[in-house]
Structures are given as C-alpha cells and as structure tokens.
Amino acid sequence: MIQNTALTPQMIHQLQLIVGESFLFTDTQTRNDYGHDETEDYVFPPAVVLKPGTPEEISSIMKFANANGIPVTPIGGRTGLSGGALSIHQGIGLSMERFNKIIHIDEQNLQVLVEPAVITQVLREAVAEKGLFYPPDPSSQGSCFIGGNVAENAGGARAVKYGVTKDYVLNLEVVLPNGEIIWTGANTLKNSTGYNLTQLMVGSEGTLGVITKIVMKLVPQNSHNILMLVPFFNAGQACEAVAKIFKAGIIPSALEFMERDAIDWTLKYVDGVNIEIKEAVQAHLLIEVDGNYPEVLFAEAEKITEVLEQFEIDEILFADSEDQKNALWKLRRAVGEAVKSNSVYKEEDTVVPRYELPTLLKGIKTIGEKYGFKSVCYGHAGDGNLHVNIVKGDMSDEAWKTEVPKGIREIFELTVGLKGTLSGEHGIGYVQKNYMDIAFGEVQLQLMKGIKNTFDPNGILNPGKVLPDYL
Amino acid sequence: MIQNTALTPQMIHQLQLIVGESFLFTDTQTRNDYGHDETEDYVFPPAVVLKPGTPEEISSIMKFANANGIPVTPIGGRTGLSGGALSIHQGIGLSMERFNKIIHIDEQNLQVLVEPAVITQVLREAVAEKGLFYPPDPSSQGSCFIGGNVAENAGGARAVKYGVTKDYVLNLEVVLPNGEIIWTGANTLKNSTGYNLTQLMVGSEGTLGVITKIVMKLVPQNSHNILMLVPFFNAGQACEAVAKIFKAGIIPSALEFMERDAIDWTLKYVDGVNIEIKEAVQAHLLIEVDGNYPEVLFAEAEKITEVLEQFEIDEILFADSEDQKNALWKLRRAVGEAVKSNSVYKEEDTVVPRYELPTLLKGIKTIGEKYGFKSVCYGHAGDGNLHVNIVKGDMSDEAWKTEVPKGIREIFELTVGLKGTLSGEHGIGYVQKNYMDIAFGEVQLQLMKGIKNTFDPNGILNPGKVLPDYL
Numbered sequence: 001m002i003q004n005t006a007l008t009p010q011m012i013h014q015l016q017l018i019v020g021e022s023f024l025f026t027d028t029q030t031r032n033d034y035g036h037d038e039t040e041d042y043v044f045p046p047a048v049v050l051k052p053g054t055p056e057e058i059s060s061i062m063k064f065a066n067a068n069g070i071p072v073t074p075i076g077g078r079t080g081l082s083g084g085a086l087s088i089h090q091g092i093g094l095s096m097e098r099f100n101k102i103i104h105i106d107e108q109n110l111q112v113l114v115e116p117a118v119i120t121q122v123l124r125e126a127v128a129e130k131g132l133f134y135p136p137d138p139s140s141q142g143s144c145f146i147g148g149n150v151a152e153n154a155g156g157a158r159a160v161k162y163g164v165t166k167d168y169v170l171n172l173e174v175v176l177p178n179g180e181i182i183w184t185g186a187n188t189l190k191n192s193t194g195y196n197l198t199q200l201m202v203g204s205e206g207t208l209g210v211i212t213k214i215v216m217k218l219v220p221q222n223s224h225n226i227l228m229l230v231p232f233f234n235a236g237q238a239c240e241a242v243a244k245i246f247k248a249g250i251i252p253s254a255l256e257f258m259e260r261d262a263i264d265w266t267l268k269y270v271d272g273v274n275i276e277i278k279e280a281v282q283a284h285l286l287i288e289v290d291g292n293y294p295e296v297l298f299a300e301a302e303k304i305t306e307v308l309e310q311f312e313i314d315e316i317l318f319a320d321s322e323d324q325k326n327a328l329w330k331l332r333r334a335v336g337e338a339v340k341s342n343s344v345y346k347e348e349d350t351v352v353p354r355y356e357l358p359t360l361l362k363g364i365k366t367i368g369e370k371y372g373f374k375s376v377c378y379g380h381a382g383d384g385n386l387h388v389n390i391v392k393g394d395m396s397d398e399a400w401k402t403e404v405p406k407g408i409r410e411i412f413e414l415t416v417g418l419k420g421t422l423s424g425e426h427g428i429g430y431v432q433k434n435y436m437d438i439a440f441g442e443v444q445l446q447l448m449k450g451i452k453n454t455f456d457p458n459g460i461l462n463p464g465k466v467l468p469d470y471l
Numbered sequence: 472m473i474q475n476t477a478l479t480p481q482m483i484h485q486l487q488l489i490v491g492e493s494f495l496f497t498d499t500q501t502r503n504d505y506g507h508d509e510t511e512d513y514v515f516p517p518a519v520v521l522k523p524g525t526p527e528e529i530s531s532i533m534k535f536a537n538a539n540g541i542p543v544t545p546i547g548g549r550t551g552l553s554g555g556a557l558s559i560h561q562g563i564g565l566s567m568e569r570f571n572k573i574i575h576i577d578e579q580n581l582q583v584l585v586e587p588a589v590i591t592q593v594l595r596e597a598v599a600e601k602g603l604f605y606p607p608d609p610s611s612q613g614s615c616f617i618g619g620n621v622a623e624n625a626g627g628a629r630a631v632k633y634g635v636t637k638d639y640v641l642n643l644e645v646v647l648p649n650g651e652i653i654w655t656g657a658n659t660l661k662n663s664t665g666y667n668l669t670q671l672m673v674g675s676e677g678t679l680g681v682i683t684k685i686v687m688k689l690v691p692q693n694s695h696n697i698l699m700l701v702p703f704f705n706a707g708q709a710c711e712a713v714a715k716i717f718k719a720g721i722i723p724s725a726l727e728f729m730e731r732d733a734i735d736w737t738l739k740y741v742d743g744v745n746i747e748i749k750e751a752v753q754a755h756l757l758i759e760v761d762g763n764y765p766e767v768l769f770a771e772a773e774k775i776t777e778v779l780e781q782f783e784i785d786e787i788l789f790a791d792s793e794d795q796k797n798a799l800w801k802l803r804r805a806v807g808e809a810v811k812s813n814s815v816y817k818e819e820d821t822v823v824p825r826y827e828l829p830t831l832l833k834g835i836k837t838i839g840e841k842y843g844f845k846s847v848c849y850g851h852a853g854d855g856n857l858h859v860n861i862v863k864g865d866m867s868d869e870a871w872k873t874e875v876p877k878g879i880r881e882i883f884e885l886t887v888g889l890k891g892t893l894s895g896e897h898g899i900g901y902v903q904k905n906y907m908d909i910a911f912g913e914v915q916l917q918l919m920k921g922i923k924n925t926f927d928p929n930g931i932l933n934p935g936k937v938l939p940d941y942l
C-alpha cells in the first residue's frame with residue numbers, strides 16, 4: 001500500500017515547473033481548505049495543492065507522481081459525502097477547478113461536451129436556455145462539480161424518472177495514473193465495442209483516472225409539472241405508498257420522503273418557507289410529475305391521489321405557483337444541511353428495492369434503539385434510496401465511537417439482506433470502505449482490486465478509497 | 472494465447488460426470504449445430520457440446536477447464552451477428568439452453584429475475600401479461616436468448632426511447648472462469664458501491680464470465696401507439712430528418728431507416744405485407760410514438776409530420792389497425808434475413824451521433840464504389856445506428872476477400888472520425904476484433920486486456936473474441 005511520501009523542495013519545484021508558480025500552494029490555509037469536503041468533520045490536508053489548467057499538465061503531474069510514488073487525490077467541488085476527495089495519504093491535492101468550461105452544447109445531437117469543474121446547476125441552466133434538459137440534480141447542485149457527479153455516479157430527485165449520472169455519460173477523456181490521456185468510448189447513444197471503460201470510470205470515485213472532459217447526452221426539456229406535498233400520519237405508510245404509485249403505472253419525475261424531524265429542522269433552518277404541519281404528521285412525500293401536456297399531468301396527479309387516499313394522510317398541498325414550487329424544493333434540498341447543522345452526525349446512503357422501504361425504515365429505528373442513537377431519514381424514496389442521518393445529540397463520545405459503527409454495520413446488513421446495497425449515490429469513498437465486505441465477498445473485492453491494479457499498478461491515485469483497508 | 476486442446480477420453484468422461492451422460496454431445500451433427508450463429512457462413516464446431524443445468528455444474532466445468540487449459544465458449548440462442556458464440560478454438564461449447572426459466576416477476580418492485588436462456592420475446596410477453604414492459608426488442612427477439620442480449624448489450628427498435636439492454640440490467644449472477652459464483656451488484660435502481668462489475672459484464676460477450684441469472688428492471692406498459700411509414704425521394708434527406716425530429720422535442724419510441732433495396736428485397740421475402748412504393752422513392756423511415764394518452768400521440772405525430780414536410784416525401788402511411796402495424800414491423804424485422812438470403816454478405820453495425828447519419832450514408836456509398844461493392848443500409852436511425860450489409864452479388868471471390876476488408880476498414884475509419892464507433896448493438900466478437908485498433912489506441916486495448924486477465928488469467932473463456940489477435 002502507498003505510504004505518505006514527504007515532498008522534497010526539489011519535488012515541489014518540479015511540480016511548479018509543470019503548473020506554474022501561481023497554481024501551486026503549500027500554505028496551511030489553502031491546504032486545509034482543500035483538505036475537506038462535506039463528509040462529517042474530517043480534514044485531511046494534502047502536502048501540496050495543485051490547480052492544473054490542461055490535461056497535458058495533469059499528464060505531467062501523474063507521470064511525476066507515478067515515478068516518485070506520490071499519492072494524488074483529485075478534488076472537485078468538495079461537496080462529497082463519503083470522503084472521496086480527502087487527501088488521507090497527503091501528497092498532491094489535485095484541484096480540478098480550472099476545468100470549468102462548457103465547451104460545446106451540440107443542439108443537433110442533443111449532447112454536451114463539458115469540463116469536469118462546471119457546476120452542475122450552471123450546466124443545467126446553460127442547456128435549459130437551448131430548450132434541453134440535463135436531468136440529474138443532486139441536492140448540492142448549486143456548488144458540486146459535474147466531474148464529481150460522474151466520479152460518484154450522483155443521483156438526485158429526478159433520477160427516479162430520468163436515471164442517474166451514469167445514464168447520461170457517453171464518453172470521457174481521462175488522464176490515467178501513468179499519464180496517458182485516453183478517451184473511454186464514443187459519442188454515441190449505443191455502444192457494444194469492447195469492454196465498457198466509460199461505465200467502469202463512472203462511479204470509480206477518482207481511483208482509476210482523472211476525468212478531464214465529459215460527453216453527456218441531453219433530452220428535450222418538458223414544459224410543465226405538478227408538485228404536491230403529502231403529509232402522512234404514519235411514516236411506514238408513506239414508504240408503502242411509494243411502490244403503490246409505480247404499481248399504478250405512474251413514473252413520477254420526483255418522489256421524495258422526509259421524516260417529521262427532517263422537515264421540522266429544515267423549516268427552522270431555511271428562510272421564506274412556511275407550511276403548517278399537524279402534530280400527528282410523521283412524514284411527508286414530495287411528489288412531482290412532469291411532461292408537456294397539462295391535461296396528462298392532471299390525470300396522473302389524480303391517479304396518484306387515488307393511491308394516496310388508501311393511506312392515512314392529511315390534506316395534500318398542491319404547489320400553486322412557481323414560487324411555492326421553489327420553496328418546497330428549497331426545503332427538500334436543505335434537509336441534509338439542516339440536519340447536519342443540528343448536531344455531529346454520520347450520513348449513510350442506503351438503497352433497497354423500493355417495496356422494501358417500510359422494512360428498511362422500521363429496521364433502522366429498531367437498530368437505533370438497540371445502540372442508543374437517533375436517526376433522521378429522508379431521501380429519494382422512488383429509487384428506494386434512503387439517506388440515514390445518525391445524529392450524535394447528547395450521546396457520549398465513547399458510545400459515538402464504539403456503538404454507532406456497530407449499528408451502521410447492522411443497518412448495512414439489513415440493507416443488503418433486502419437485496420439492496422451500501423450506497424445509492426454518494427459513493428463509498430473513505431467512510432464506507434470498511435463496510436464493503438457486507439455488500440461483496442472476497443471474490444468480487446479481489447476482482448475490483450485487480451481492476452484497480454490494471455489502471456493504477458503503483459496505487460498512487462486516490463489511495464485508501466473504495467476498497468477495504470485489509471485488501 | 473490459448474491453443475486448441477484435444478480432449479482426451481478421460482476428460483470427456485470427467486465432463487460427463489459433471490453434466491450427466493444425456494447432456495454431453497460429441498457427435499458431428501450436434502457439434503456442427505452448435506458451431507455456428509447468424510454470422511456470415513462461419514462454422515466452428517466445439518470438440519464437445521455440454522448442456523449444464525445449474526450454476527454449480529457450470530462452476531465444476533469451469534474449474535475443470537481452467538485446470539486443464541480447455542477453451543470454453545458460452546452459447547446462447549445462436550442468433551449473434553459478430554460470431555461471439557463460435558468455438559473458434561474448439562474445446563467446450565457451453566450451451567446455456569437449459570437455463571430457460573423466468574424465476575420471478577416482481578410486480579411490487581417492477582423487476583424480473585430471469586435465467587439467460589429465456590427467449591427475449593417470451594420474456595417480453597410474460598411481463599406484458601402483468602402490465603409491465605421490457606423494452607429492448609432486437610429483431611431476433613423471437614429466437615435470441617436474453618442472456619445473449621446481455622452479453623452483447625443488444626438494442627432494437629425501441630432503444631431510441633427506452634435504452635438498450637444495459638439500461639435494464641440491475642444485477643447478475645455469474646460463474647467466473649475459475650469456477651467462483653458471484654453476484655455483481657444489488658437489485659437496486661441506483662448503485663454507487665464499488666466498481667460497476669454489472670456494467671462491465673454487460674457487453675463483454677461471454678469473455679469475462681458465464682451469466683446464470685439476471686435481475687432486470689421493468690417499466691409500466693403503455694397502452695397506445697401510432698406507427699407511420701414515410702417514403703422519401705432522397706435517402707440522404709431521410710437521414711437528415713432523423714435529427715430534426717428530436718430537435719423538435721419529440722422522442723419517438725422507434726425511428727427506423729430502410730434503404731429502397733432493403734424494403735424491396737424484404738417485400739419479396741415475407742408473405743402478407745403489401746405496400747406500393749413509387750419508383751422514385753429511395754428510402755423509408757418507420758416512426759412510432761407511444762404513450763397512454765391518444766391525444767398526446769396525435770399531437771406528437773402532427774409535430775413529426777410538420778418536420779417531415781420540410782423534405783421531399785411521398786404520402787405518409789399511417790397504420791390503421793393492429794394487423795397493419797404488425798405487418799410493418801414484420802417487414803422491418805425481416806430486412807436482415809431478407810438481405811442475407813439474397814447473397815453472401817458481411818454485416819457491419821456502425822453507429823454515429825445521429826446528426827452525422829447523412830454523412831455516414833454518403834461515405835459508405837462512396838467507399839463501396841471505390842472498392843467495387845454494393846451495400847444495403849438500414850437500422851435504428853434514431854440512435855444513429857446504421858446496419859451496413861455488404862452483399863457479394865457477382866463480385867469475384869478474390870475481390871471479396873481482398874477488397875472488401877479494405878472497404879470495411881475505411882467505413883469504420885469514417886465512423887470513428889464522426890465520433891462514432893464500430894458496433895452499436897451486435898458486439899465485436901470474432902469478425903470485428905481486428906478492426907478494434909480503429910476505435911481504440913494501444914492504451915485502451917491494454918486496459919481491456921488487463922481487465923480480461925483479471926477475470927480470466929488463463930484465457931480459457933471465449934478466447935479469440937473482442938480483442939485483436941496481435942494483443
């Protein structure tokens with residue numbers, strides 16, 4: 001395994017020659033800034049922060065690092081939730097921030113060629129101006145980088161109808177750990193030409209190569225949507241309703257679940273959102289349908305309402321203006337931050353087949369009681385993707401350190417027992433890697449290690465991520 | 472590289488003990504039957520045909536073959552068009568035909584657990600009975616196996632709206648070359664848990680593992696569609712119209728292109744389809760839109776018609792009954808067979824970004840003139856996927872052997888120059904492997920070889936496929 005390698009002044013000088021003096025940083029402030037993402041309270045500063053400007057510069061950096069056994073950690077928007085961008089073995093922190101151009105929106109082929117440091121929302125808005133739609137919308141879309149989305153295979157609320165990041169990536173330019181620059185595939189919608197290097201790269205969390213260009217597919221933009229907030233008197237029933245909606249033949253463009261605490265804490269955290277919630281309400285579903293024909297959306301909303309009326313719900317709130325829609329989305333998107341602002345926390349990204357959601361939710365609560373922790377659950381219920389925020393509150397440091405990991409292991413065992421897995425959209429990164437044995441046996445993990453060795457025989461690229469330590 | 476290994480009587484006896492006497496065949500007839508698929512006129516009989524019944528039997532076969540250096544070629548429905556199932560190094564022909572059960576249609580999660588030898592159309596009809604839709608529909612759906620579809624990442628007419636096989640595969644049970652039985656992922660719609668072994672297996676053409684169970688996602692079935700056949704007086708314009716339809720914001724559920732010859736030859740080949748075509752017509756588009764709301768489909772068909780009217784077209788034929796729809800689809804699906812029944816042929820499976828179709832078509836004709844061959848083109852134009860049937864006709868054997876491969880190489884160079892690639896849905900298999908250097912450089916090919924070595928260090932599984940010989 002790679003060791004922390006001290007960077008000599010000569011090495012720093014070499015790197016300076018590659019990126020230029022003004023794009024190399026060794027000061028404490030910068031190193032700290034680039035030493036964290038949104039994962040708990042971890043800070044792992046790299047020994048040096050580099051901000052290269054071209055794939056060729058990255059190629060030179062990789063060749064140099066590969067020859068000298070220096071760890072390189074690619075760093076995107078630093079919004080990750082699994083610690084993929086943490087420089088846990090120090091070395092070079094490779095900030096991609098200068099790769100921030102939308103190179104070409106191809107309106108003829110409904111594609112976009114984009115650099116990895118473009119902010120997801122900026123990309124979504126730029127293509128929207130041309131009447132096109134890039135659906136994946138992680139809650140951090142206002143600050144995360146599209147390259148990070150590709151690296152973690154990010155999802156978001158619209159994934160339930162439109163798919164996750166991987167479903168939009170057609171082709172990637174990548175700098176390999178040995179400095180070679182390659183394209184992984186072709187700019188086509190279909191491709192049966194050799195092993196799928198593109199999809200192998202998507203979700204590999206910056207451990208196989210550094211993404212420098214992305215060709216993505218786009219779809220025509222829809223003109224209308226209906227958004228409804230549904231209060232449930234029973235949280236389990238809210239989960240049950242999810243599978244029933246699909247069973248009725250509807251694919252909503254969003255189907256989000258929020259436990260009572262999630263929404264209460266968020267209402268305190270964000271401004272300008274006012275909704276009154278009866279005390280007996282335990283959870284909400286936020287449901288959106290979209291399309292080009294309002295009459296179809298009305299019909300779909302009515303079908304959904306018929307399904308919902310089989311459960312104990314309070315009055316459904318239909319958003320009656322763009323402002324109200326924006327307010328409800330603001331509320332949903334702020335849940336993560338709001339919960340985290342409340343306490344020290346750990347966030348898990350469980351995912352199961354959607355019909356198993358009620359069992360998962362109940363199991364999480366039972367496990368929490370057993371190990372003495374409180375959890376706040378919310379997420380992309382339509383995909384069976386439930387974010388579990390375990391909040392420290394007034395738990396002792398000792399219990400937080402010893403009991404909570406046992407509880408998390410049990411939650412993951414439950415998840416996998418339900419044919420689900422550890423992460424739906426946040427990735428494994430640093431914080432979940434030692435749970436990987438729950439999802440995979442030794443055989444699969446050794447295959448993954450073999451793949452890693454094929455791409456990165458010296459193990460210099462983002463070491464200590466994805467695969468468990470013992471491997 | 473693996474050599475043809477003679478199977479001793481002792482080896483045959485060992486294999487008999489594994490699969491049982493009645494599922495091992497060494498007679499010439501059976502070996503010939505399992506020695507070909509639909510790829511040109513190739514026949515490569517295996518030394519022995521095995522028909523195992525369980526993953527455990529396959530595991531034992533693989534362990535035995537791995538220990539003794541015996542090539543194993545997985546064989547599905549034998550409808551492949553790139554020779555992926557040909558036992559080019561003899562050894563064991565592993566027919567999967569006894570894995571023919573639909574194990575569970577999960578109506579709660581909209582998923583199906585299926586064995587690989589289920590015929591695609593059987594699967595589609597079984598889920599349709601539950602109101603569910605499995606969209607991928609290769610033209611060979613009446614006889615191809617779903618496992619072969621996964622191995623080749625098959626497409627079909629509906630891919631343009633619904634995606635290809637890979638977009639429906641959630642999880643795979645696979646027997647590795649060393650006999651280990653693994654699941655590649657989880658039964659979830661989203662998954663960011665380790666490297667994507669599932670998508671690496673899809674499209675790997677039976678070279679990384681033997682698929683024994685497949686978990687696939689399903690979608691709700693649509694109730695209505697409109698089908699129209701559009702005659703163009705100019706084939707290039709038919710190609711041009713394709714991108715324009717998407718640009719108008721419509722995603723048809725099928726958008727197929729057929730050159731004049733394709734439709735003429737097929738009308739002679741199939742019974743019960745009668746359409747009159749004016750002499751000046753050069754090509755047709757077959758366009759379908761689907762959904763649950765007829766009024767929306769009428770509106771979409773009208774929008775499409777507006778686009779089409781910008782081109783030189785004859786009167787559009789709207790299918791006015793289920794019978795007529797079936798007849799038009801029968802016509803389209805029979806094109807491949809009809810063209811092939813006419814002459815010795817080679818079929819290429821070019822794919823480009825769809826706006827490049829007119830350039831591709833024109834280039835193919837120019838290259839054909841240069842090398843003296845005739846081609847008939849048709850395919851999934853909405854995906855930019857153009858099947859090029861090169862027909863021998865009265866070409867000399869000499870020219871067929873020496874000139875045509877040069878022409879094919881130029882066609883692929885053109886395709887890749889247009890940001891396309893060699894195969895959209897048929898795979899590389901045996902017949903395209905020595906063109907792989909056009910799509911990929913040495914670096915990518917070595918990565919693919921490294922992946923192959925990780926899964927199959929002794930190179931026993933489907934040797935001589937996908938990667939070029941020199942590698």
